[in-house]
Amino acid sequence: MSLDFSSIPTVVPALLKGAAVTLELTLAVLVLATPGGVLVALLRGAPSPALRGAVMGASWIFRGIPPLLLLFFAFFGLPLMGLTLPPLPAAILAMTVYMSFYFGEVFASGLASVPKGQWQAAAALGLPRHRVLLRIILPQTIPAALPPYISHATEILKGTALAAAVAVPELTSAAKKVFVVTFRPMEVLIVAAAIYAVLDAGLLILQMLGERWSARRRARS
């Protein structure tokens, strides 16, 4: 049996609508999990050993169980605790928590790449701690953290496919909805795969721009 793409033009609008939801979900998680990751990374270096231990334990748990299970938990479990969320926010919440801990690891190693003396020097100059963090330390973590950050960002993009399991109308579930009607899964999946590839490429271009930008910044200073 050969491939037949003649019916594809009629289903492309449905797939693009799904792609828009995929993009929305990816951006929402990226925007929320990035500060979440910074918070996790900072808490891992907190002075209180109890707090440090709690964060590392939580990180181990959240990175050790399948994201699909976390999605089910947010979607089916939280309503029993009095928090009923529609599919999209539930998916955003689950993936944000999950990715925050991954980003936490990325940023922790980024923070470790900045020499301790930088903190002391900035403190000696009388800069308040939050400004030291924002203006001195974090900008220096960018070169070390950017490549793993973007590769985790593409993980988010690919991970959004899981949201199909909790009825979020993103690209993968749109594709499935279409091919159970057309009975030609292969063609529809190829088109969906191509859309994912384009979105991935967008993130990679972002990484290249980001790396060039941070290299230029360093050259200037």
Added chain:
Amino acid sequence: MPAWSVIAPYWPNLLSGFWITVQLSFWTLLLATPIALAIALARETGPRWAALPLAILVNAVRLLPALIVLYFVFYGMPQFGIRLKPFAAASIGLVAMGAAYMSEDMRGAIAAVPKGQLSAAAALGLPRTHAIRRILLPQALPLMIPPYMTRAIIMVKGTSLASMVSVADLTAEATRASSITYQPYVFLLIAGGFYLALNGILALIQALAERHLRLSRRTAAA
């Protein structure tokens, strides 16, 4: 916490789901590892005509969500007359995904061994396969273990996707029990505990393997 009486009727199902998850993990790791190693070696030390198509294939798979890859095997293949049981379809999809990512991890470790080592072996007249087996791999192996185990844990978690192509794995059994009893967090927590236990074992193996390699390297140096 709800009584054991809520959990008890579903306990055998959860255990059989866990057993399916263990089997899926075992087979995907067992099959993906040699494939990944072959791809990594071909791309790093093989001829260009082999390296280039493999690079394209690996990166194509890495661009896609795992779920789409599973859908390709489970829903797409029957269109070409290849009809697979859910477990087989899920295994093939997970092996393809796992091998693609794992080959990248291994490539990094192989590339970290200085190129001069292979040239020196060639200058000494060692056959290439021999040089790869006795010079390159023993040096690359210790570097491979940490990313390999990280990948193995990701792959074990990834087996939960099999529940989306109707494999009755741990995730599938846990969600089924939750939707019948309306007690989602009980069963999801139990499933989470099982996954953590499985990954804990892998982490333990990693620690043992790293210690073993450190020891064997020390004896080699002595």
